[in-house]
Amino acid sequence: MQPTATPLQRIAAAFDHHAGDPHLTVPGTDLEGLPDRPVGLDELRSLLTGDTRPSETSNRASDPVWIYLVEQARTEPLWVTICAGLALPGLRNATRRVSWIAPPWTEHADIEASCLEGFTKGLAAADTGKPHLARRLCQQGYIAARHYARELNRYAKSLVSIAFESHPPTAPAGHMDFVLADAVRHEIITTEEADLIGATRIDGQRLTAYAADHGLTRPTADHRRRAAESRLARWLTGTTEGVDPTESATT
The missing domain is CATH 1.10.10 (Arc Repressor Mutant, subunit A)
Structure with a gap:
């Protein structure tokens, strides 16, 4: 049996699917730092998150592009998935950081789901006039997932009985x-x-x-x-x- 995909894995798969749609583009002509033409999602991902991109291109393009993306996501649900797909490096980093403070028995998929919930709420509420928009959105995801982890820690402490000394199961080792x-x-x-x-x-x-x-x-x-x-x-x-x-x- 194949393992169930985690929320971020499903986002990655959905983004890859939509990246092949030639009609899903951003208007590079209108966005500083992008090529002067329509830019497809796959190319946009490379420009924003690729390790080989020039840092100056990333810095100039990031905020104008993310303002456009957030505006799209506020009216078209499909662009919520696209935004999450473009933010995957930051979201993965956020969930990894939370996994270090969560109880060792926590399901990582639940941390990812909490992170995505915070990120999605951020899309609706973020101030697009402030800089580092993508980073702030991922931080909203981290805050939501961290809150979930802290709730689990409080729950874990409540399971410890003086009489029976019951504890949640320990995490698997090795990874x-x-x-x-x-x-x-x-x-x-x-x-x-x-x-x-x-x-x-x-x-x-x-x-x-x-x-x-x-x-x-x-x-x-x-x-x-x-x-x-x-x-x-x-x-x-x-x-x-x-x-x-x-x-x-x-x-």
């Missing part, structure tokens, strides 16, 4: 995301360091692109990743004696 989540819970690395490792080691984002997206220089991002991975390796191999688990990398 790198679970390792990072466990390391965050044990304060070996911070959530920011786990995000850096997860994005560049698991998701395959280039370190240069990650650094630019987070206001860092590449050497600084590299230094922080090395320091965090060093602490993580010592913890995993049981050689953490004398190491401050909250030690942070410096620039």
Whole structure:
């Protein structure tokens, strides 16, 4: 039996389906930073999220394009899916960060659903006059998913009985995301360091692109990743004696 697709996987599949429709375009002529012609969804995705894009193109195009996309989504439900598809890197990052603070038995699909709910509400309510629109929309998704995770944590605490000491089931082990989540819970690395490792080691984002997206220089991002991975390796191999688990990398 094939596993059920998660909400973000369904968004990705729906976006790929619609990306092949030649009638679904954005007016590049009217949007600063885009080619002077209609731009299809597949090309738009590459311009906004591709690792090989020039950073100046991304910076100039992002807000004008997202203002247009949000306006479309407020009148045409199909564009809600398109917006979510274009925001997938940010939404995946948000759900990964939440998974590190959620109870280990939490279904990741439920975190994704909460994140999408927050993102969708953001499409309806976001102030399009403020900068970094896409980032703010993904942050709304993160806030909603984080609230869900905190509710689960409160629920988990309520299940602990003094008499029976019942606990929710533990998480499966082995996947790198679970390792990072466990390391965050044990304060070996911070959530920011786990995000850096997860994005560049698991998701395959280039370190240069990650650094630019987070206001860092590449050497600084590299230094922080090395320091965090060093602490993580010592913890995993049981050689953490004398190491401050909250030690942070410096620039």
